[in-house]
Amino acid sequence: MTRREVLKRSGAAAVLLSGGGALLDACSKPGTVSSGGAHANGPGVGSYWPAGSPYPLARQDAPVTWKLWREPIKSGLAPEKGATLQIYNWADYIFLKVVKEFCAAYKCNYQITTFNNMDEGLAKMRTGQLQFDLFFPTPDVLGKLITGKLLQPLNHSYIPHLVSDVWETYQNPFYDQRWHYTVPYVTYTTGIGYRRDLIPDAQIRGMSNPYEIFWDTKFKGKIGIYDDYREAISMGLLKNGLTDLNTGNPKYINQAQQTLISLINAVNVRTSINGVYIGIPKGTFDIHQAWSGDSVTSWQYTPVQNMKTWQTLGYWFPADRKGPVFNDTITIPANAQNPVLAHHFLDWMMTYKNAMLNFSWNGYQPAQRQADPATLTTTKGYYGEPYVFPWLSDAVVRESDFHTGYFEEELTPQVDQLWHNAWQAFNSG
Amino acid sequence: MSKTVSERPPVDRRREGPAPLARSRSTKTPLGWWRNPWRRPRILATITWGYIAWSLLPVLIAIGISFNAGRSNSVWQGFSTQWWWGHPQSNPSGALFVSPELHAALLQSLRLSFLTMFIAVPIGVAFAIGISRWRGPAPAGANFLMLFSFVIPEIIIGISMFLFFTYLLKFVHLGTGAQLLALVTYQVSYPVIIVRARMLSIGREYEEAATDLGASPTQAIRRVLLPLLYPAILVSFVLVFADTIDDFITVRYLSGGSSTEPLSVKIYNYSRGTLTPAINAAATFLLFSTLVIALLGVFLYRRITRGQRAEAQEMTGYLT
């Protein structure tokens, strides 16, 4: 699979490797672990800590501060020489030119290993077969990673550009207060991608509930949603006017499930992962649930490369900026062989110049202060085109979105099961 | 309104010959044509040729598309080799022989196929020989096992192998080793079936003749049975190679990362999304390498059986 398909394939991401020593529990009933003992000894501090969960769950209104389970590396160390930087990332999610420039500057080699979904990523991390220097998780699996001691705390002295270049909110994100373990990678919103020549902008913006465009039978057979249970059911919830994208209320989930199932009969909906940047330019889809970055970059995939075809690509996000919003993170695994180099790489990615170069190729917007959202549609990027075409202005992410937007965060196992059941029911047709 | 028999003028058979065929017996009328038991089977022939065209034409078109000058996978836009070794514009995966990712996948495909071929076929042939001659209740169980592993949907083997290697045999890391073990497990029944079918038609006479003439069991097998089985063994090699190089179900679950994904998995991943003629080029290359191995097999077969054919000619020459 290519390019940043599944950013969040897991709500409560599971790893397909058991904890070590399972075989040694032959004498005791398996699965019993002394979890949730005294919360004071837990891996972090947060006000939302459901019973039975080994760690607090991060929410916007219940931020989590993770404890340092070991000391970060010392300050002032020299970067490792002649090293090979091991990057573990989603497939096609980072511009190779940026990595090459870093390696030229720090005289190192690089090797990128990719995963297709977060399960796979976590599984490989836990085996310890390869010691990665950099790992790009979504924030909702941080609890697992930190409780499992798979990440190392960061030494901020190596990463001054986060303070100077990155949005202020990321110095204290709710999922990792005081950025002990993470730096933000890219931000995105989830909206609707559509063909501007078939649906005028004014039409979709004039609708009282634009999510209803998915039910427009005029485009029967050409409508798609993401093959991701969190995104799809969230769309159902939003269409029904609900805003809690982490709800455990069976009634709401059921409603969303019925909403999605009605899509099948109404418009013959299909699921895909790259329907936005592959399908819409190609004509396979006319309307598709879209991540902002996918829409921004879809111009590179049109069969004919000219302004006229690029103008057919559209993106909608609620005008009041009340929709799904989130970001990815970069972390350093605990067993990294080149931690100093990794810290320098984090700083490299936080620098305005490199982050914007990545943006030109990636389409996903970095949280850079100097990237004035108002100018992104006019400033030209690496390829000589604006970072974001003017007619895709809804895809621009603003810092304020993180106050108005909704987040898809980690769920308790029971709630996650409810979501999975709803998704299965939809998928069974 | 024909006249009754008694009303018809008497026929002089000596002059006019035997009575002409009744209308329903004539092969020139439609009904007669239909009922003729010796007519050429035009309907079946049409069906067969139609099937062959339906079966092979889409593939030929797909091979053609790999030389497409544009980016479309469905419409011909002119001839070009850009997807094979050129530099197609704005293509994320690049041309087949140029892109490092597809290059690595290609090598992995060939590596897995050759290794599987050389492991699965000997085990399978030995099993076939053993099962055909073994007497007792146990062979039925082993036979059932082999047959079941042949017809079982591959996804079941894929999933159970994945769970097996990640939970029990953890020292086998996901990657080439695990893929190899799973592929051999899935393919080992293929040679068994081919060789057993051949052994059934050979019969036991040759071996018995050899042992009557004083050969030890091993000699009988090595010098009599195996040479007779060479065609079947060669066919097994080729078929196992063909099957493995196209396999994507098992190896997809067991790949240890992007670098151990063979070309077939890449084709599967890309065909669900980024369809470019480069995928056609990759699939055509797989087909091409299979053809090469098949031709090699035919060539080896003719060389090996050349001796047998020459001897057969000698013997018949001696007898006449």
Place this chain on the structure above:
Amino acid sequence: MNILPRRRSRDEASGAWYPRWYWPGFALPGTLWLLVLFVLPFYVVISIAFGTVDPVFQSPLPVYEPWWWTKRYLAQEWHFATGEFRPVELRTIVYVILATAICLVFAYAVAYYVARFGGKRKGLFLALLIAPFFISYLMRMLSWVELLQPNGYVNSVLTFLHITPHPINWLAGVPFTVVMGLVYGYIPYMILPLYGFLDRIDQSHLEAGRDLGANRFWTFLRVTLPLSKPGILASLVIVTLPMFGDYYTNNLLSGSPKTTMFGNLLDNSMEATGQGPEAAILVLFLVVFLMIPMLYYMRETAKAQRNQ
């Protein structure tokens, strides 16, 4: 029927001395391999199906000791199997039956023609019929995906011949496409065994039927068809059983939940999170389901062999 007096075993009659372990020795590597790498993984699958999950990572924890097995996930999945999954199960069965029936009709026709009327061109026919074995399933499906695109050649031909007024979207969850895809994919596996069996039918049997007064239709029905029954059974087993686990045909030819097959449930649970026990249980369901026709087939062939 064997009317001769029972002889000593053939080995004794020929005078050769085979050690008792000789033939089993040949079969040993294969049997061991299958036991370790085919049967043992099923035990792991069962352990996971009846196991539990790791509290931190929600990963499945296999429970190898039978006395600790929990039925929790089994009960849950059984609830699904009889509830939400029922449309999928029914649909899979319908697709497989349809596809197999179509395959059988055409495969038999082609095999019959080549076996009986192939004549001098039998080699050529065989080469053309074996060709699909060398072409990967993916490539064959891919060719159709490209032909069935809205702007592909199928639609061009259909609109040119005015069979359809405007291009049809064949790849948007059309059950016809999926069933035809299954037929296209599996029919070569049916033709070859059928050909093998039909080839072996002695022409004299058919002529005897003709001599006794049966016309073509009855000869076929009373002579050819019963003689080819083992061939039909074998080819059915080779084609139908793998079709139950097919998921990629649906994935490639239709992205819609309307045509989900059972194999898709398996594949989705592998890619989803926290669904380890579910994947294991679905595997077990499918294996148990497929054992039944398998055992029936073994019984039939054993009976046929005894009758010979």
